[in-house]
Amino acid sequence: MPYDPSAFPPFAVTVDLVVLTVRRHALCALAVRRGEPPFQGRWALPGGFVRADEDLAQAAARELTEETGLCAHDPNAPVQDNGAHLEQLATYGDPKRDPRMRVVSVAHLALAPDLPAPRPGGDANSARWAPVEELLQQGGYGRDGEQAAPLAFDHAQILADGVERARSKIEYSSLATAFCPAEFTVGELRRVYEAVWGVALDPRNFHRKVTGTPGFLVPTGGTTTRQGGRPAQLFRAGGATLLNPPMLRPEV
């Protein structure tokens, strides 16, 4: 259909971020408390308007830096420095998803290591890392006994989609290393998989699998004992981004 560029319905375009990390053996997402209506006082995903001269990925990277101080990676580059992995997730555009106006939100997924200085936003009361299970259970009670209100807007759906993307993507890519610091052990990587998938994995088979996949892990030569027990070799993420064959989630 030939279209008339001068007569189009006006939209606002935002980016929303699903920022995931692994803390205390649990998959956690960054949530911010809304200070104004609609959904005032409720938790929501961080996000904001795309600026007039800004690409979508740029806008997402900017929001990520504003909220967490992390800098974003190119999604096609191997995970090497201390930046976070950032990729587009999906776009949500139900006409009624924002009661004020027509807003189309391009959601992005960010994977970050557990931050040494967890300063989400700076204001401890307005942002927090929350286990995704807690954010997604509707009507349940949070860790503090606080009534867990559902996330604002359609953010529960967005978060669920982001979590599912992360869960499936670590199957066939080396993205799980994005949850780890620059140097990490096989055990730490395994605990990432266990937290993201919510299962227990056999340490011996996991070790065989990840060390046997060429390009996945590169030994740095060092060892660490920060987990207790026998010292473990330290690794960096290798250049491989795709795991072949993939590491499939256990059934059921």
Add this chain to the structure above:
Amino acid sequence: MPYDPSAFPPFAVTVDLVVLTVRRHALCALAVRRGEPPFQGRWALPGGFVRADEDLAQAAARELTEETGLCAHDPNAPVQDNGAHLEQLATYGDPKRDPRMRVVSVAHLALAPDLPAPRPGGDANSARWAPVEELLQQGGYGRDGEQAAPLAFDHAQILADGVERARSKIEYSSLATAFCPAEFTVGELRRVYEAVWGVALDPRNFHRKVTGTPGFLVPTGGTTTRQGGRPAQLFRAGGATLLNPPMLRPEV
């Protein structure tokens, strides 16, 4: 960041469609010829503006029907009737992707069986099925010796992303059946895989794999001989949407 809903940059939002089918053993995409600037006379992906009261998926389904006469499926439902599979692909929002104004395009991917009545748009000169290889090779020559100009806007990138999505998705899902008519043979399904991946597959191993995956194929009892040779059993798509274990592309 708290945002002010009354002060936002205005965007136009469109949907663009990557409609794929398999014709004559080749993966083909629907292309339309642009009748007006910019990129007048060049080939482009079908698409159009999202209306003010329309969801993104609705807009994509409407465009698909307008361009092909196909009706769209729910992406989570098994492929059963004569509709096409439709899912969101990705969103493209570079500030300069449309020279006229700021346009954010939510690309969708549609997979359709080879249409008995290929009436793309109705105007034979303004729409056609073209092999994706031809649409993506820049500066080459098409089948008619016609200079193959690159697709308009960033549509070559969108098409490439859609093709890659289709290629990877038939690995671990039953989506390849979306390219087949309601009843099909194992050989027809194999030719779909061969066309989409651009490889040759062993008929015996393929047969073993697809008939051995529970829920993938349901025999209808009938047979056909439309491909020549020994009559083949007819199947319908089963209820399974995820193949476990997946059918991985051959390496290299």
Add this chain to the structure above:
DNA sequence: GTGTTTATCGTCAAGCAGACGACTATGATC
């Protein structure tokens, strides 16, 4: 009938995954 084409069944070896035993190297505890 002979040849051609496609479908379908079977066989075999290589590779990989899950279950699990065994040993090692550290810190904690008595």
Add this chain to the structure above:
DNA sequence: GATCATAGTCGTCTGCTTGACGATAAACAC
């Protein structure tokens, strides 16, 4: 310092899946 608990690392075995490929079956063309 001996013992224990913890975590890491190396092997073994078994069953399943895959890739390569032989063999047979059922249609059509001549």
